[in-house]
Amino acid sequence: MKQVAIASGKGGTGKTSLVASFANFADAIIADCDVDAPNLHLILKPEILEKIPFEGMELAKIEEDKCIKCGKCEKACRFGAIEDFKVIEEKCEGCGVCQLVCPVDAIHLHKRVTGYVFVSRTRFGGFVYGLLSPGEEASGKLVSQVRKKAEEMANKEGKEMIIIDSPAGIGCPVIASIGNTNLVVIVTEPTMAAIHDMERVLSTAEHFRVKTVVVINKHDINEEMSKKIEEFCRRRSIDIIGKIPFSKKFVEAMIEGKSVVEYDNEIARIVKNIWENIEKMLEYEGKDNL
Numbered sequence: 001m002k003q004v005a006i007a008s009g010k011g012g013t014g015k016t017s018l019v020a021s022f023a024n025f026a027d028a029i030i031a032d033c034d035v036d037a038p039n040l041h042l043i044l045k046p047e048i049l050e051k052i053p054f055e056g057m058e059l060a061k062i063e064e065d066k067c068i069k070c071g072k073c074e075k076a077c078r079f080g081a082i083e084d085f086k087v088i089e090e091k092c093e094g095c096g097v098c099q100l101v102c103p104v105d106a107i108h109l110h111k112r113v114t115g116y117v118f119v120s121r122t123r124f125g126g127f128v129y130g131l132l133s134p135g136e137e138a139s140g141k142l143v144s145q146v147r148k149k150a151e152e153m154a155n156k157e158g159k160e161m162i163i164i165d166s167p168a169g170i171g172c173p174v175i176a177s178i179g180n181t182n183l184v185v186i187v188t189e190p191t192m193a194a195i196h197d198m199e200r201v202l203s204t205a206e207h208f209r210v211k212t213v214v215v216i217n218k219h220d221i222n223e224e225m226s227k228k229i230e231e232f233c234r235r236r237s238i239d240i241i242g243k244i245p246f247s248k249k250f251v252e253a254m255i256e257g258k259s260v261v262e263y264d265n266e267i268a269r270i271v272k273n274i275w276e277n278i279e280k281m282l283e284y285e286g287k288d289n290l
């Protein structure tokens with residue numbers, strides 16, 4: 001099974017619009033791994049088949065009846081998560097130290113639901129996405145759950161490909177999204193910060209030895225900067241597999257809850273070409289591994 005992650009150094013590059021568009025052309029399961037702020041479902045409009053609770057970090061709880069108010073737990077907690085013999089849930093890191101120091105076994109750790117994985121179906125096929133509760137940590141772990149469910153769905157339905165909408169930026173959720181994939185497609189745009197942002201994603205992908213290619217969106221808003229990106233990619237031997245001109249159709253399509261390729265023929269032609277390039281790269285990658 002092939003897995004391709006669509007990533008970007010920062011938000012707003014058109015990454016999610018492209019993933020929704022690729023969904024039109026690919027016989028694949030789509031996985032939205034941007035669990036802190038998923039928005040692909042707004043375009044794909046899924047019918048939910050399964051809602052699976054995600055249990056994140058553990059949380060300490062003090063049993064009032066047992067507590068003898070010795071204060072040892074409060075002193076031992078280096079996160080300042082215990083006050084007046086009560087656990088402040090938002091501060092608790094689930095380290096378990098309080099449980100160890102409590103002389104009367106009044107503290108227990110319990111799992112808590114900090115998000116959900118949704119398994120669903122859209123007009124393009126299977127779609128899995130995650131949603132982390134606001135302010136919660138462990139989004140990398142939730143991303144792994146989303147990918148696991150997407151793999152299960154792909155196996156069940158005999159699909160040979162998973163397209164991953166990776167969160168923007170770097171960090172745990174991005175690492176969890178692009179690790180162990182066959183190809184990373186970085187969507188960038190010609191702005192001052194673009195090369196810097198792109199470099200950060202590139203080093204993450206390189207760390208995992210995943211082949212990386214680039215798509216320049218809105219390439220015509222700053223031709224000089226686009227050339228700099230092309231030059232940068234040439235120096236690093238990174239293929240640019242497509243350039244998309246600036247178009248208001250992206251936003252218009254989103255407002256209508258459609259992918260841009262369902263909305264505009266000219267953009268559809270360009271994006272289809274990019275998707276075909278991705279398919280070729282994946283095919284080549286497979287042969288390369290033989």
Ligand code: SF4
Nearest residue numbers: 077092093095096098
């Ligand atoms: S589990 Fe750790 S962080 Fe949470 S209250 Fe106990 S000592 Fe503090």
Ligand code: SF4
Nearest residue numbers: 067068070071073102
């Ligand atoms: S260590 Fe145990 S007994 Fe002491 S205050 Fe904390 S919960 Fe209560």
